[in-house]
Amino acid sequence: MIIVVAALIKKDGKVLIAKRATGDENAFGKWEFPGGKVEKNETEENAIEREIKEEFEMDIKAKRFITNNICEYPNKTIDLRLYECEYINGDFKLHDHFEYEWVVIDKLLSYDLAKADIPLAQFLINKK
Secondary structure (H helix, E strand, O other), X not given: OEXXXXXXXXXXXXXXXXXXXXXXXXXXXXXXXXXXXXXXXXXXXXHHHHHHHHHHOOEEEEEEEEEEEEEEEOOEEEEEEEEEEEEEEOOOOOOXXXXXXXXXXXXXXXXXXXXXXXXXXXXXXXXX
16 A cells, blocks of 8 residues: 555635646546655655645645545555645745646535545535
8 A cells, every 4th residue: 555645735715736747647637635655764744745845846834634545546555645734935836737726625526636535525525
């Protein structure tokens, strides 16, 4: 099982999602909560902070674990773990995504989300 972390970054009552432009064929062209794989000897919090820095050139601080989803794709199983994160600084520069949007939580499921991200979005909607 591959541990993958995702960032829930909020601004003005909306959350950040991004459309994947690189990487795994299961997520390519799909919207997702941005993040990535946890590397060996790395905490999940450090991984999400590193991934957001690499993918967007933004600094964030992982605040708390929210929920996770174990998702089976044809070629692998991932444990996608969502963390509430605080924006610190930096401007968006897209490296692994085509675009990004700030979305009202209730509208998340109207986007073509990656399979692993759908239950996370449903959790957030139901939690409201």
